[in-house]
Amino acid sequence: MTRKNIIAENSKEILYPKGGKGKEWTVRALQEIANAEYKNRTIGDGDGLRGRVRVLASGNTSITFVYRYRSPEGKIRDYGCGTFPKTGIKTIRAARDEAKHLLSQGVDPTEKRQAEKIEKQAAITKTITDNEKEKAAALSVADLFNSWTTANTGVKRQDGNEVLKRVFNKHVLPEIGAIHISKLTDDDLLGLLKAIKSKATVKNDPQRGLNRTIDVIYRDLGQMLRWGEKRQPWRRLMVEGNPIDLIEPNQVTELQDEGYKEERERILSDDEIRELKAIFKKLEDDYSNIPAGQKYSGSRPVSIPVQCAVWLCLSTLCRIGELLMAEWQHIDLKAGAWHIPAANTKGRKHQRRDHNISLSNFAIEQFKILKAETGNTDFCFPSRNKPTHVCTKSVSKQIGDRQVSFKNRDKPLSGRLHNDDLVLSAGANGEWTPHDLRRTGSTMMQKLGISPDIIDRCQNHVIETKSKTRKNYQHYDYTKEKAEAWRLWGDHLDVLLNNANVVTFTSKEA
Incomplete structure (x- = not known):
């Protein structure tokens, strides 16, 4: 059967089957006409059903059918009925018949389809929302x-x-x-x-x-x-x-021990500071006097870096963590200056700021002793196993391990010391920590007559002020006054630790 026998009319607008306008196409005829030769041509299948021949980029051809009708509001609309050959022609015609039936009841089939889509999407959205709520309710x-x-x-x-x-x-x-x-x-x-x-x-x-x-x-x-x-x-x-x-x-x-205070108040007295130096010296002498081959059983002295850390915390009022992260590139012993980058200081990220310490002669001497030990490294307190500084808690642990009477430990911790070598005043004033040295230094500065405002700045405390004018316009850094405060405190320490006849401050716990 040739196309001439299949196609009765070949107008420029619509192609009709052999039987003429109003007749239905056979499946075989549709298969014949679904051809590139009829690309973009429209075919009529009767009762308002018409199709358009499409050629895809892949070369496949198809016929997309719509039912053209006048809506109850008088608008001309096309109602999609399916695509041949993916959808059978009988199914396509049934879709048209359903649309006609809806129209007979005064229902616009296109709007009904849209409403069904909206309802389906709303149901999907509700399911997702309910699922999200269930998941949220289960968050722990x-x-x-x-x-x-x-x-x-x-x-x-x-x-x-x-x-x-x-x-x-x-x-x-x-x-x-x-x-x-x-x-x-x-x-x-x-x-x-x-x-x-x-x-x-x-x-x-x-x-x-x-x-x-x-x-x-x-x-x-x-x-x-x-x-x-x-x-x-x-x-x-x-x-x-x-x-x-x-x-x-x-x-x-009520869950805590009676009398507990979160903030420590321990301050070392002048006598305890001198006692600490004596303990360091005695531990060194006792260890050096132990015969060779027996030193393993003896109490080891406090290492030189730890001793320097103690005296530097005390003399500069720095935090132990700031000190243990220090790098030699930030220390100028000739100028007597130590720069602490903001990243190494304590506080919220946006509140941290650089801190510059003017080193007293006492502090410079401690850094010189330390430099002889670790000056060939980048860090003042280098890690043994990593190319960085030691753990910022290492000195605190080492000092605590030599005051075990305050630790209530049943046995030594693995790889740690377990003695009371560094207990001061026979334990009468309790345990001391590196941070207590910072408190001790600031208190002693007060006794030397140094202004609390200057002491705060020596400790790099944020000076709060309610006055926006002062905050925005008064930026003097008190470098001269701070340097004098550190000098006075360093000189006092030097005399305290090197002159047996010095008159000490009266010991008092604040």
Whole structure:
């Protein structure tokens, strides 16, 4: 059968089957006409159904059928009925018949199809929304902690949140990590703190460490929950309020040892400072007098770098962490200057600032002794195994390991010392730490008549002022006054430690 027998009319507008206008095409005829020869031609199938021949980029041909009708509002519209040969011609005609039936009832088939699509999409959206709500409702304390420690707006501490993660993974998440945020209560939080105390009691942990742990966890929980309270989806989950706000400070205090104070007040007296120097010297002499081959059993002296760290913390009022991160490139012994980059200082990122210390003769001498030990490295206190500085807690640990009577340890820690070599005043005033040296230095500066404002600046404290005018216009850095303060304190230390007849300050705990 030729195309001439198939096609009755071949007008410029519409092609009709052999039977003429109003007749239906046979499947065979449609297969014949679905050809590139008839590209973009329109065919009529009767009863308002017409198709357009398409040729795809792949070379395949098809006929797209629409039903042309006048809507109830009088508009001419095309209603898609399917594409041949992907869709059978019977199915295509059935779609047309359904559209005609809808029109007979006064329903526009195109608008009905659009409404069905909208309803389907609304159903899909609702399903997704409901699923998201279910997922959000199941978000737990552990999920909040993970978000808080990884989000760009979350907590970012100097150590990369390592200590924070270690504390939460040890104490918090095993107890309340699985609780849904929407179901978290103040009883859960208090129960957590009580559990920490109970475990410490069973293990006979040091009470001071326990008190500090409770304080830290309580505050970190508050910081985490308040961060979540301001952000979705956590805010939506706390519709009943933030449970941390229901805990009164006295409830936390009741879990701690009586008389506990978070802030230490330990200050070394002049006598204790002189005693410390004597202890360093005695440990060195005793060790050197031990016969060869027996030194392993003797008490080792405090290393020269640790001794220098002690005297530098005391004489410069610096933080132990700032000192242990120091690099030789930032220290000018000829000029008597030590530059501490803002990145090494304590504080929030946007509040950190460079700190320049004018070194007294006493401090310069300590740096010279240290340089003889580590001057061939980039760092003043280099790590043994890494091309960087030592751990910023190393000196604190070494000093603490020689005051074990305050540690309540059953046995020595692996690879650590376990004695009381550095206990001062026979332990009457308690344990001392490197940070206590910073407090001691600032207190002694006060006794020397140095202004508290200058002492604050020597410690690189942020000087708060409510006056915007002073903050914006008064930028004098008090370099001269600070240098004089460090000189006076250094001279006092030099006389204190090198003159047996010096008149010392009266020992007093602040």
